[in-house]
Amino acid sequence: MTPVAVMGSGSWGTAFAKVLADAGADVTLWGRRAEVADEVNEAHTNTQYLPDIQLPQSIRATTDGEKALSDAEVVVLALPSQSLRGILGGLSPFVPADAAVVSLMKGVELGTTRRMSEVIVEVTDVAPARVAVLSGPNLAREIALCEPAASVVACTDRAVAERISDLCATSYFRPYTNVDVVGTELCGAVKNVIAIAVGMADGMGLGDNAKASIITRGLAETARLGTALGADPLTFLGLAGIGDLVATCMSPLSRNRTFGEGLGKGLTVAEVIAATKTTAEGVKSCTSILGLARHHGVDVPIIENVVAVVHEGASPAEIGRRLLSRALKAEAE
Amino acid sequence: MTPVAVMGSGSWGTAFAKVLADAGADVTLWGRRAEVADEVNEAHTNTQYLPDIQLPQSIRATTDGEKALSDAEVVVLALPSQSLRGILGGLSPFVPADAAVVSLMKGVELGTTRRMSEVIVEVTDVAPARVAVLSGPNLAREIALCEPAASVVACTDRAVAERISDLCATSYFRPYTNVDVVGTELCGAVKNVIAIAVGMADGMGLGDNAKASIITRGLAETARLGTALGADPLTFLGLAGIGDLVATCMSPLSRNRTFGEGLGKGLTVAEVIAATKTTAEGVKSCTSILGLARHHGVDVPIIENVVAVVHEGASPAEIGRRLLSRALKAEAE
Secondary structure, X not given: OOEEEEEXXXXXXXXXXXXXXXXXOEXXXXXXXXXXXXXXXXXXXXXXXOOOOOOOOOOEEEXXXXXXXXXXXXXXXXXOHHHHHHHHHHHHHHOOOOOEEEEOOOOEOOOOOOEHHHHHHHHOOOOHHXXXXXXXXXXXXXXXXXXXXXXXXXXXXXXXXXXXHXXXXXXXXXXXXXXXXXXXXXXXXXXXXXXXXXXXXXXXXXXXXXXXXXHHHHHHHHHHHXXXXXXXXXXXXXXXXXXXXXXXXXXXXXXXXXHHHHHHOOOOXXXXXXXXXXXXXXXXXXXXXXXXHHHOOOOOHHHHHHHHHHHHOOOHHHHHHHHHHHHHHHHHO | OOEEEEEOOOHHHHHHHHHHHHOOOEEEEEOOOHHHXXXXXXXXXXXXXXXOOOOOOOOEEEOOHHHHHOOOOEEEEOOOHHXXXXXXXXXXXXXXXXXXXXXXXXXXXXXXXXXXXXXXXXXXXXXXXXXXXXEOOOOHHHHHXXXXXXXXXXOOOHHHHHHHHHHHOOOOEEEEEXXXXXXXXXXXXXXXXXXXXXXXXXXXXXXXXXXXXXXXXXXXXXXXXXXXXXXXXHHHOOHHHHHHHHHHHHOOOOHHHHHHHHHHOOXXXXXXXXXXXXXXXXXXXHHHHHHHHHHOOOOOHHHHHHHHHHHXXXXXXXXXXXXXXHHHHHHHO
């Protein structure tokens, strides 16, 4: 049994720990909150993040990073994107240099515009060819319920991607490998921002024709940016691209879509945060993704408009109209 | 004012007649049922197909094909795909040879595997370069409600596409032109079949992760077939491709999706037809599209599985599992 450390006991970290345990790995789940670790160890549940889900008894939880990491052959990171550098900085002395590291995170770091895999390489001694990213249409709750899903494991070293893929394949979870780390990672990050835009359209009462247009143009925008960064255009057509974007935009549960819906209904960012008691990842990443796009001279009007509402006080209704107008206009480009 | 004949007074024909009238065209709406024509002329409504929608008073309706067509500079065809050859055969003596013809139809003819634009050219004296197709994320009811939408007008002669585009552009409906008739037309036809597959997944209680995977693989399948037929791959990434597919699969109202949902719940085809009092277009076209794919040696597993359920008595549950398995497996191809 391969010893795996899953760092982060939120909903996706916990659900993926279950996938790994169901696939036969020896899983230690690390989180900072003792009450979560205790609940996982004693009741085999994590009710705050995955209510009504029974976790495998084989998963051990701990708040001790050294204990979780010291024997790990594979380290899975499911931390908040903007906290990755800080948290991983504290843990990095314990990350075995020959471990493979898998990022489940979907964001781009503020300030540095680094992708998560780049932050991992900067903060740890792990070689880039041992860092993989996993991304796809993977709503955590459905996976925790053993509903069927597929995903992409990308690593520049295909052998590493295949090893990770073998490690997490179950009857309900099918990973596929590719070598396009940049594209796979970017799909996940930009998707959160497009989901905010689609949520805004929902909140404004726009119909499925308009939302489908925003999704279409959002994917085109993602592919333009990705191609400029060296990604394989085919990645955007696959499970990590269209697949993840469509799953998120169809799901009433997506945090990013729900956040946008509040904005579309005319609430301020502060009001949405107060109502949902959470900040959606895209709210943070939209700024860094826009920075990345500007640095590479890529036009990303949907992302730009989300930034204008979320961080520059623009009126959601006005921006909603502008977003829609861009979405409807862009086929001619 | 350009005289336009809209042939077909179902929901999309009627909604598009409204778009044309709102854009300033002189519209005659033709249908075979006198009670529909009378209602359009007297009450300016078509309650069977577009309940609660007020139509422009300028739209005249008739059951007289010669009267509708004789002065038309543009002829819009919104007929049932499998009846096109028969109905248009009767009307073709009245179609002015110099008219432009616009197909709103999304199907492939049974027996001949001809696309709608090919049938039009065979049945009338209209030159191929004067036949355009219009396709996109265009749920008819939303458009009749003046909710914003965009669409693609494709014609091998771009000047004709631009003329049609100018003729139907309104504040709420934005047409964009391209020259890829094959790709645009194929997107619309195959979409109906993929929507049946997604509906089956819905009916079987599968989640958004699984449905998003079927949508992703369905688009890949459409693109493979289209490329073999000479289409531009970029068409599948645009409004007529992803856009239309996503709008249809998100909408609870789509007939094809709803039809599949019934099958996924275990109803037979006959039972679904009895319950919905209608046959979804994809039920007919799936066979001809599969024929087209086989003729060109293209692998289309999702379409094949829909045909197996709809026409070969395969168990929806078994096929549902197979569909899903293919959708989850296919990234590796």
